[in-house]
Every structure is written in C-alpha cells, then in structure tokens.
Amino acid sequence: MTAKTAPKVTLWEFFQQLGKTFMLPVALLSFCGIMLGIGSSLSSHDVITLIPVLGNPVLQAIFTWMSKIGSFAFSFLPVMFCIAIPLGLARENKGVAAFAGFVGYAVMNLAVNFWLTNKGILPTTDAAVLKANNIQSILGIQSIDTGILGAVIAGIIVWMLHERFHNIRLPDALAFFGGTRFVPIISSLVMGLVGLVIPLVWPIFAWVLAAWAI
Incomplete structure (x- = not known):
C-alpha cells in the first residue's frame, strides 16, 4: 500500500497559502453582509415610518428575502472555512478535498455529540446546561461550538490527509476504496477521533483564549 506525498513547503509558504484560502469565504461573507444590512435596515420599523412607501408588502417581502439570504454566511461561516481550506490548499482533486472537508467537519461534530451524550450531558434543552458546555446546533447537530478556529483546524487536518492519501493504492480486494475515494x-x-478529544481539550483551550482576550 503506497501513497504519493506532496512536495515540502516552508511554514511561511504554508501560512501564505492558508491566508489565500480565507478569501473565498470572506468574499461571500462581505456580500452576505451587504444583503443582510440592506434587507434588515429597509424592513425596520423606524425606516418604514420615515419612508412609508417602503412598507409595501411586495417590497417588504423582497427585503425579508434579502435578510434571509444574507444570514447564510453568518450561520454557516465555520462550514465555509472547513470546505474552503482543503479546496484552496489541495494541489490536485480540489473537489474531493472540499467534499472531504465537509465530511470531516460534520463527523467531528457527530463525534462530539456522541461524547456529550455518552457522558449524560445530552440530550437536553436546559439553557443553563447548554451555555455551561458551550453547546450549539451545528449542521443540526448539538455539539461544542469551536467557532472559526475549530473549522480551520479541521480543514487543515483534512487537507493533510488529502495530500497524504489521495493517490493511495489498496489491495485488489479493496481497490474500489482506493485513490480519491479513500480521502473522505x-x-x-x-x-471522528478528533471529535472525541475536543470535549476534553477545548474547554482549557477556550479558557486560555479568553484569558488572553483573543
């Protein structure tokens, strides 16, 4: 079983490439911010009072639609990053890398949910318990909210796995699962294993970040 490894890059080159991958979600975030800002402001009570014509039901439906569309990037920003990072860093088969990024991020949160459920923390609707454990709904999964940083870490891990295994050759009996199919x-x-570690280390990590006011 062999796999082709990617050429070595310096740490500086890696961070340069990583920074470039942020441009894709940031560009969409900027556009969605404009949509959300326009839609929310023009549908507000104060603006309608000032400019009554904006109270037209058709216009209000358009403004509400703009707000809904604009909220996408803010609701799914971590997902966008965990997809964009493998997509931008991968040298080959970028689509596979992006797909694996989504798969990895979703599975990570499922594993976190498994850990929380196994410990008896979930299922619950108690707001105090959810807040104490920093639990949010991520892709419809109750999980610890690791924010953008967690998505970036997940994206980098998936990219490393992609570069290591996208050309892997498996024995003939398992050949169907070889190559790019092996990446996701x-x-x-x-x-899934990373997700089991997150509940143990993330509270400490979050405390350190809060102490440094990051």
Whole structure:
C-alpha cells in the first residue's frame, strides 16, 4: 500500500497559502453582509415610518428575502472555512478535498455529540446546561461550538490527509476504496477521533483564549 506525498513547503509558504484560502469565504461573507444590512435596515420599523412607501408588502417581502439570504454566511461561516481550506490548499482533486472537508467537519461534530451524550450531558434543552458546555446546533447537530478556529483546524487536518492519501493504492480486494475515494473515508475516521478529544481539550483551550482576550 503506497501513497504519493506532496512536495515540502516552508511554514511561511504554508501560512501564505492558508491566508489565500480565507478569501473565498470572506468574499461571500462581505456580500452576505451587504444583503443582510440592506434587507434588515429597509424592513425596520423606524425606516418604514420615515419612508412609508417602503412598507409595501411586495417590497417588504423582497427585503425579508434579502435578510434571509444574507444570514447564510453568518450561520454557516465555520462550514465555509472547513470546505474552503482543503479546496484552496489541495494541489490536485480540489473537489474531493472540499467534499472531504465537509465530511470531516460534520463527523467531528457527530463525534462530539456522541461524547456529550455518552457522558449524560445530552440530550437536553436546559439553557443553563447548554451555555455551561458551550453547546450549539451545528449542521443540526448539538455539539461544542469551536467557532472559526475549530473549522480551520479541521480543514487543515483534512487537507493533510488529502495530500497524504489521495493517490493511495489498496489491495485488489479493496481497490474500489482506493485513490480519491479513500480521502473522505480516512477523513471521517480521523475527524471522528478528533471529535472525541475536543470535549476534553477545548474547554482549557477556550479558557486560555479568553484569558488572553483573543
């Protein structure tokens, strides 16, 4: 079983490439921010009072639609980053890398949910318990909210797995799962293990970040 490894890059080159991957979600975030700002402001009571014509039901439907569309990037920003990072960093098969990024991030949160459920913390609707454990609904999964940083870490891990295994050759009996098909498979396994570690280390990590006021 062999796999082709990617050429070595310096740490500086890596961070340069990583920074470029942020441009895709940031560009969409900017556009969505404009949509949300316009839609929300023009549908507000104060603006309608000032400019009564904006109270037209058709116009209000348009403004509400703009607000809904604009809220997308803010609701799914971590997901966008965990997809954009493998997509931007991968040298080949970028679509596979992006797909694996989504798979890895979703599985990571499912593993976190498994840990929380196994410990008896979930299921619950108690707001105090959810707040104490920093639990949010992520892709419809109750999980610890690791924010953008968690998505960036997940994206980098998936990218490393992609670069390591996208050309892997498996024995003939398992050949169907080789090559690019193996990337989302190994990503789901590795990120499933990462998700079991997050509940143990993230509270400490979050405390350090809060102490540094980051």
